[in-house]
Amino acid sequence: MTGPTAALPLHGWVVSVDLWGTxxxxxDRNAEAEWRLREFETVLTAFGHDVGPDRLREAVLAVRDDTRARQRDTGEQPPVRDxxxxxxxxxxxxxLDPVHEQRLVDTLLIPxxxxxxxxxxxVFPGALTALWELRQAGARLVLTSNTLATPASVSRLIMEERGLLSVFDDTVFSSDIGIAKPRRExxxxxxxxxxVPLQRVVHVGNSPTTDIAGALNAGCRAVLLTHRDKRCDHDVPVITALDQLPAAILALCAAAPGAA
Known part of the structure; x- marks a missing residue:
């Protein structure tokens, strides 16, 4: 292939980027957790269930921690209703009466x-600039994110409000696919x-397990972004800020077999 498009250094490559932490x-995760608990208590009381704040906290946080661990370990994607x-x-x-239970669950789903x-x-500093540089170099950009309590619809809203959604050619959320990183699927x-073939996908993320190991095991390439010196046992480029991302991607793709 010839022409201006083919001359772009990242033409034919897909850059897949994680959302949270990347x-x-x-x-403020404490603010998030406390607001959820307050809203849950209000809803449960309105439905005639006086469970008490301590009992509620224990139940909600236990399920949150368990679903998060299951997702990270196995790639399971628990639906928000579940x-x-x-x-x-x-x-x-x-x-519980089935109608009462359905109304209760429907109401709790909102908070x-x-x-x-x-x-x-x-948004982390340099994120938008780095993404636009990758687009200008010819890369197709895909947002690839795990979700738990926050489904794809809310995640897209958060991205849109922060000017991120329009940068991406596609979004792949685990809640839409039904499986999560680190699963190959x-x-x-x-x-x-x-x-494109898997070997033409470069995944960027902040987790050495779900992002880096998951991508490599699937046959992709990977770049680790670490804000806190996370240990990575894989031989992949490591960056500490997003303004380093375009150079890291360009170097990785240029060194790939058959890149020229």
């Missing part, structure tokens, strides 16, 4: 899925939807 901060149902089971509310907005996550979905 492009945006986690924000997460709320598990919390109600942990609260041991007894036998559960929107609590992250109380954390006020912010989520990286395969990125490649398939982009119509």
């Amino acid at each position: 492009l945006i901060t986690y924000g 997460q709320v149902m598990e919390m109600l089971t942990a609260l041991n509310l007894g036998s 559960h899925t929107h609590a992250v907005q109380r954390a006020c996550p912010e 989520i990286f395969a979905a990125v490649a398939s939807r982009s119509q």
Whole structure:
């Protein structure tokens, strides 16, 4: 292939980028957790369930920690409705009328899925500039993110409010796919939807396990972004700020077999 498009150094490459901890901060997680608990207590009381703050905290946080660990270890993607149902089971509310239970779960889903907005996550410095530089170099950009309490719809809203959504050609969220990183299938979905082989996908993320090991095991290339000197046992480029990302991607792709 000849012409101006083919001359771009990243033409034919896909750069897959993680969201949380890579492009945006986690924000104030305590504020997120406390707001969810307050809203849950208000809803449960309105539905006639006086569970007490300590019992509620124990149940909600136990399910949160368990689902997070299962996702990181196995790539399981628990639907948000199932997460709320598990919390109600942990609260041991007894036998509930099906209609009452459905209305209760529907109501609790709202604070559960929107609590992250109380954390006020912010875009990391240099994120937008780095992404636009990669686009200008010819790369196709795909946002590849795990979700738990925050589904794809809310994640896209957060991205749009921060000017990130329009930069990407595609978004692949685990809640849409039904599986999560580090599973090979989520990286395969990125490649398939982009119509490139897995070895032409470079995944960028902040987790040595879900992002880096997951991408490499799938046959992709990877770049680790670390803000806190995370240990990585894999031989991949490591950057400490997003303004280093375009150079790292360009060097990695240029060194790939058959890149020329």
